[in-house]
Structures are given as C-alpha cells and as structure tokens.
Amino acid sequence: MSTPGRLGEVMALDRLVHEPARLLILAVLSGAKEVEFGFLEQMSGLSKGNLSSHMSKLEAGGLIEVKKSFRGKRPLTELCITPAGRRALAAYRRQLAAVMQELPDPAAGTKRR
Amino acid sequence: MSTPGRLGEVMALDRLVHEPARLLILAVLSGAKEVEFGFLEQMSGLSKGNLSSHMSKLEAGGLIEVKKSFRGKRPLTELCITPAGRRALAAYRRQLAAVMQELPDPAAGTKRR
DNA sequence: GCAAATTAGTTTGCAATGCAAACTTATTGG
C-alpha cells in the first residue's frame, strides 16, 4: 500500500517551493506586485549570492519572473511571482495544511509532566 | 535588518524535521508507541535504504530511538519518537503554522467569504 | 583625474544531502 490518508501528501511536496529560502521569497512576492532584489536581500537575510541562485531556480521553474532594468545608471533587478508561482504556492499551502491536520496538536504534551 | 514578522520564521525551520521523508516518519511515530521498520517502509513508500538512512539521521539527532531485537529468529527494528522528537515536531508545526498565516489564502479569488 | 570604495549582482567551490542500487547476513523453501 502507498502512504496513508493525508499524511502521504507530504511526500508529494514541491521541492522547489519547499526550500525555506525560496518559500520565503515566494511568500514575499505573493504579497506585492513587484519586489526589488535589494529589498528581498534585506527582508530575507540571505546573501546576494544565495538570493541570486534561488532566484534563478525559481525563474527556471517558471514560478517567478525576473526583470532587469536600470534605475538611473545603476542596474535594477525586480522579481514578481507568476500565475504558475501562485498556483504552486497555493498547492504547497494546501498540502501542508492537510499534513498539519494529521500532526499531533502542538498543545498536547506541552503542559504534561 | 532581519526578516520581518512571522515570515522570517521560515528561515529557522529545523532542517532535520523539514525533510519530507523524515517529517512523514516523525508524524507516523508521533501517533504510535512503537513502529516497526517494515510497517514504516510500507506506510511511507520509501525504500529500505532511504528509510534506513533517514532513520539514522533522526536517531543521531536524538529525535527518535531505535531498538533492535529479534522476532523469532528474524531481526526486528522498532522506532519510537523521543520527547525531544515530540518537541521538535511541535516546534516545527508552530513555525509552519505561523508562516502559513502570512501566506496568501489559497481560496482567495475562488470564492469570497 | 584617478585610485579606492560602493553598488548590484553572478559565478565558483565545496561540503552535505537524498536517493537508488549494490551489498550483507540470516532464514526458509524445494
């Protein structure tokens, strides 16, 4: 038999979304029309390097769109979530929610003992 | 500046728990006193190899306890979650719940409340 | 006016990870 009930959903989680750094990026993007690279860098605490590479993966997966332009004479990178990105995030959220219902109540055992 | 509000919690997720296969294992263990290796294998759909290595990591991290014995003449491996394991799982659940509150409502756009 | 520092990122190098396949070691069936 395969995995049981909703718990089994955990194995189907989208690894592209599941990575904490990328989940954070997607979450921030989902709440704004467009976000600047530098803003995300501050927001996330990620180094430019890590942010850049996670950004590239999300872009490669079609979950975000990256626009490069200039502000004055300096380069400016802006990110925005795509419809596919929103769907992926929503699906991820649903799966996690399903899993969490099966997880033990966080309050249980807290005041035991 | 650090990450904002509850969203930033995502970066503090316990990677040992965050891995889907291990989360599944912990979730199953949390609902039973003791679980046999073979049962988990069926339950999770993981190969014996993967299960074995995830098991070892959880054990190394002190989140589960592994007892080896014999049933009749065959080896029998049983797993059970430790108090630390329960705490880790509860903490993980809390952090995720906090993050999910900030995530966009999956129903948004589908139907207004 | 040109060397140094800053801005805005990308690329590289590496250690750690997850997964599948191969490998034990013991037991049972023909």
Next chain:
DNA sequence: CCAATAAGTTTGCATTGCAAACTAATTTGC
C-alpha cells in the same frame, strides 16, 4: 544444497544550498 526471501546497511553519485570570490559599473575622496 541451492535458490529465494527477509530485513536492513552501505556505497556511489548527482544535486543542493551556502559562502566566498569574482565582475562590472558608478561614485567618492584626495
């Protein structure tokens, strides 16, 4: 006795995430 099964463990490898190094343009200091 030989093959097959059971119950796991170990190995090999391709992928990852992260930090550090690098690039390239711009602005500042002297």
